[in-house]
Amino acid sequence: MALDFPVIYLLAAHLDSDELAQLEEQIPTLTYDVNEADIILGKIFRKGRALFELRKLRLATEEVTPTELPVASQHERRSSVDSDTASDGGASVVELNSTTTKTIKVVKLAWFTDSIKAGVVLPVGAFVVYEGRKVSTPSMKPPPTPVAKTSNILKHAITDTEAPAAKRPKSSYGPGRRNDEYVHRPAKRPALIHQTTSEHEVYVQLPPIPEYLHTTYSCQRPTPIRPPNEKFIQELIKIRTARTLNGDKVGVRAYSSAIAALAAYPHTLSSAREVSNLPGCGSKIALLFQEFKDTGELKEANDEELDPKLAVMRLFYEIWGVAETTAREFYNKGWRDLDDVVEYGWGSLTRVQQIGLKFYDEFQLRIPRAEVESIANTILEHANRVRKGFQMVIVGGYRRGKLESGDVDVVLSHPDEAATNGFIEDIVVSLERDKFITHTLTISTKNSERGQMPVAWKGNQKKAGTGFDTLDKALVVWQDPKWSSGEVKKNLNPHRRVDIIISPWKTAGCAVLGWTSGTTFQRDLRRYCKKERGLKFDSSGIRSRSDGSWVDLESGADGQPAPDMLTAERRVFAGLGLEWRPPEERCTN
Known part of the structure; x- marks a missing residue:
C-alpha cells in the first residue's frame, strides 16, 4: 500500500x-x-x-x-x-x-x-x-542591462530591454511523471483544467496513446526531428533554458521528461486532457498547453526571454567552454557583455573560454551538412595516411538529420586495437601540419592510459566520471586553409568547432550510440541500463553493476568482432533488449 x-x-x-x-x-x-x-x-x-x-x-x-x-x-x-x-x-x-x-x-x-x-x-x-x-518582501526590480560597449576585440551588442524580471507562475500540483499506482489528496487543491462540452467530446475521441509511450524511457520511443507539436515544444524549451541558467536542476529534468514525451507523440495535440495523459506531463504541462492553444504562446517563456538578467546569462552561456554555473558567476561579478569579460576577467579564463570569446561570432554560425561532410572526410583521409584501415562515423546532430550543425563530431576506430592506442595525438599532428587545425584546446588520452578498457565501475561513488570524458579525444578549432586568393590576402573561411573521438573497435558501437543520440535519449539509456538491466552504460563500454566486469555486446555469437561500427551499434541495442532506433528517431532535445 x-x-x-x-x-x-x-x-x-x-x-x-x-x-x-x-x-x-x-x-x-x-x-x-x-x-x-x-x-x-x-x-x-x-x-x-x-x-x-x-x-x-x-x-x-x-x-x-x-x-x-x-x-x-x-x-x-x-x-x-x-x-x-x-x-x-x-x-x-x-x-x-x-x-x-x-x-x-x-x-x-x-x-x-x-x-x-x-x-x-x-x-x-x-x-x-x-x-x-x-514574510513578504518588496518586489525587486533588476538592474537595467547596460548597452554593450563597442570594442575592436568583440563587435557584439546586447539589446537593452526594460522588461520586468520574469516571474515563475504557480503551477497546479502534479508529479513530474505519471504514476497511476499512487493516489494522493494534496493539502492544496490543484487548479482545474477548463473543459467545454465540445472539448469533452474531443477527449472521448482522442487517438490511443502508442504502446511505446507507456514507458518513461525515451530510448524506447521513436522521436523525430520535426514532431507534430514542435511549436509548443519550442516554448517549453525556452522555459527549460531559463531553469538551466537559474540552476534549477529538478525543473530542468521535469521539463526534459515532458519535452521528450511530447516530441515522441505522433499526433497533433487537441486538448489539455490529452497532454496530461502523457508520461512526464502532469497538470502543469497540460495547463501550459491550454494557454498555448488559446494564445499561441506562453507568457512565462516570453517573460523569461525578455528578462535582462537571463538575456546576459544566455549570452555568456553561448561562449564555448562556459557552462550555466560559470555564466551565473560572470553575471554576479557585474559583467554585462562580452567586452566586460575580456576587460575584467581575461586572465582568469581557461584557454577554452578565451578561444570561445575570440571566435564567438564565428562559432554562432551554423555549419551546413556539405561542410560537415567535407571536414569529416578530411579527418578520415588524414587518419588513413597515418595508418590504413580506419573507419569513421559522423555523429551528433548531423547523424540525427539536422540540416545545420553547431559543431562537427566524428568517431574514428580501427579493427586493430593497437592502431587506436595513442592515435589521437598522431591525427592532430597530421591535421595541424596541413593547417586545418588552428588551435588545439584539449587532447585526452585517458582511454589509452588505461589500456583501452571501458571505464572501471566504481559502484555508487559520486563523480565516478563518464565515458564521454574518458575516451581519447581532441577538441579543436578548424579552418579550411584553402580560399580563393585574388585580392583577398586573409583567410576568411569561418572557424569551426570540431571534436575528434577515438574508440577501440571492441566498444565502437557504444561510442557511436552515445555520441549520436540526443541528450534525453542518452540520459534515459543510462537510466534504463541501471534500472532494467543492472548495467552501467557510457560511450567507453558497458559494465556490470554487480561485479564491475566488462559486458561485451558487440561481438557476434561466434565471438568475432563486428564487421563495421554501425553493425556494432545495432548489436548494442539488441544486447540491451531495446528495439533498434535509427539516428533520425533519437532526436530528444
Missing part, C-alpha cells in the same frame, strides 16, 4: 544525477512547483545551508521556535504532515502550511528514506534543521 506522503518539492543540492533520478521515482507526491509543496526535501544538515536554499527559492523567512506558535496551529501542523519527522540522513524539508503562522520547516532527508523503510510516514520533529515564518 502506498504511503500517504504530503506534497513534496525535492531540492537538487548535494544530489548527483543518479540519486536525484532515484528519489524522483520514489516520491509519489512529487511536485516541481515549490509554491504547491507541503514539504521541500533536500540534502541539507546546517541551518545556514537551509537558509541559503530558501533564498534561492525566493522564500523570505524569519526564524521561529515552536513556543512562538499558537497551540492550535501546532496541532494543525502536526496533523498535516502526520506529525514531525525523525532521523538523521541529511536532507532538508520545507513545510508550507495553510495555517496563519505560515511556517516553513527544513528537515533532513532521512525522514523520507526512513519512512520508506518503516512502511509508515514518520513524524518530522527529530529531523528539523530550520523552521521559519514566511
